[in-house]
Amino acid sequence: MISAKLRGVLLCTVLFLASACAAGPAATEEPTSATTPQETSAPAGTPAASPSGDVMTSDNVKHIANMPLTAPFNGEGDLGTDLAFQGDYAYVGNFGGFSIYDISDPTKPQLVSQVSCPAQQNDVTIYKDLLILSIDEPRGGPECDSAEGERKWEGLRIFNVKDKKSPEYVGAVQTDCGSHTHTMVPAGETLYVYVSSPGPEPDSETCPAPHELISIVEIPTKSPASAKVVAKPDIFPERQHSELASGCHDITAYPEKKLAAAACFGDGVLLDISDPVKPKVLQQLTDLENFQIWHSATFNNDGTKVVFSDELGGGGQATCDRNTPATKGANAIYDVVGGKLERRGYFKIPREQQPEENCVAHNGSLIPVDGKDIMVQSWYQGGVSIWDFTDSSNPKEIGYFERGPHEGGGIAGSWSAYYYNGYIYSSDMTEGLDVLEITDPLTDPAKQVKMDDFNVQTQKSY
Template structure:
């Protein structure tokens, strides 16, 4: 969930693999913070790799990357949870951790299955990976040469020590991310991917905002694309596709971040989503990256991945409304923009930093979220007051000693702890102890896939 492919650069998204040392974006307009923004402090002076936290946040433990998933481009990506297990995607495959003792996570198994970018979700005994760059075939031993396949891979993880490859589904333009939508005993998967690319074998025009795959739970090998709904859009020209979609099946809603715009969808019929509203913010948002509902689905927090995740956008030269979060209230069924949030700590010019993946903390009556910011670290923000979101805690490291792309890709709350997938450093476990967040410790989750929200 970090960047679009080089061959789809026309969408305006930066590609980390070739822009690993991108310069800061040029500021547009007044860089001073608006009333709803967060003023930035001076640049962090932390030594390379040094851990800094707010007083209410504890860095519990770090589990470094290990072979076979510790090569130069084996970056950690997204996370999913089920019972006492954590699943972590990686450009080289995926890992399963036993987190029954959160202070001492243990690697149960690691599967070598290279692909960009292997974002992960888990449902019952099935694990699904998103593949967003063409490869020679669907199997794990495929290569980047003679590339003619991309899409979803499916594994059986009933035996956590020995996951088994089940099959795959080819999707047009691959799968940058995906979103599970369980409904009436069926599992639908919304596939997000940018496109089209006329010269590509796997990404021909036309290309819709999303594709829908049905995965039969009793026969996952027969999974297939069952719909590519035509959702009316305005102002995107030939460039379509979504970066990230968050579904809230209980509320029959989905919020889609689709590069140039944000969308609110009615998913009462999961195979035929209907457009409720399209919103645009050309002044502040470059890449609509992801979306998070609050618990009662009266708000949506959208993120902007300015620079595609490769640039140091958390600096005084970049306005606080760019590379940030925007909070929208849902009023009479429609989105209304209220405020912006960006971490208040200015990062050094060697540190890629921008808003990225996060999740709600289950706190009744409050809208509090934890969020990854790459080398900006992990931030806890309270957006209960939509017009004035504020940070209430943080964790970060000093610049990655070897320079280049690093930091927290995903940071999610699960049963009392926050788990952060650091691109280079491995798995971090954090704890926040604060009167505002302590009620979350009373909520027990049985599983958690961040793009499929559930009420608490």
């Protein structure tokens, strides 16, 4: 979702959206899907029924459990954000801090602890005993109890979570324009972290102009309190940016392939990360006709494709309607041909959403099926979609989960949806943690894949 820094220019977003829809192709045909809708309720034994009532799924997807937001993360501004996994634990970010769940029995997740540490984004990753949070909001200082009024610090916060019941704050690193998202690139006892952030912000102490860079933070795993910024590479050789901002929104690294794909404001960038401190630009992409905010990137397992998503409207608009072309607010599938990316097709959920439902492509991950390219992905109030892009030119949805419009309106829906050890976990901004199971011939082989940990922006082969 777009950060507070960019809210001042959301009027431009709305105007862009209106003009794009008016000038784009004719309204799409009535959405169709090979999946069959099925009304279901939260299964027996879950902590509580969804406040939004019944959910709707395809006939191959089952809603296994829901863990509602609880105090101190159930206030109006406490939105659920990103997810990370390690062993039998799920780590869930929230604008209020982060939570740790025991998912040894995915049908009955158990809350282990919650750490109150308010800040926007709080996207989370986990590496060994270290948990890292992205802070994209100027605060009074790096500590969790710092006030937001002084607006003089933003960046990364680092915790030791060896004791899951009592995580410990160990340090922080300030970065230019904060950290909207971050990406881990492990290198032995050193953890490099690529920090993505939008900017610049006029008259800001934390986000001065210009902002043509990403930040690379070095975290010694044995002394994380000594973490520091070691590089600020400029990865925009052609200077083609969105009218919204410069900088990047999200970077996905594939260390085994020595590649990274950066989704930036106005550009997609393919990087060589053989030297993680000195990433080299291999290719810079633009799609001025269909993409507004290059939001995130996902490699397929063998590194021969990249899916880039577009967060048209910044996550706050209803773009999954019949008046918005299917190529806008969607995913673009690129094949790697001769070391270069070539666009093959687009994918957008085929289920039309209501005018009050914010909906656009958001966070997702591969479902590990050998020989197939299958992804699960969040779409805010469009829910969770499972889709197959094995044929890059003909992607199709094979399953889904979604709720009806959020009661009371406003921003809601699935922020992140990832597959981990046989189940799909969705961090819903207002409804908490959902657990889903898909039973389908295409995805069933994934149940044989056992992951020790999972951070979506640091891909590993399976």
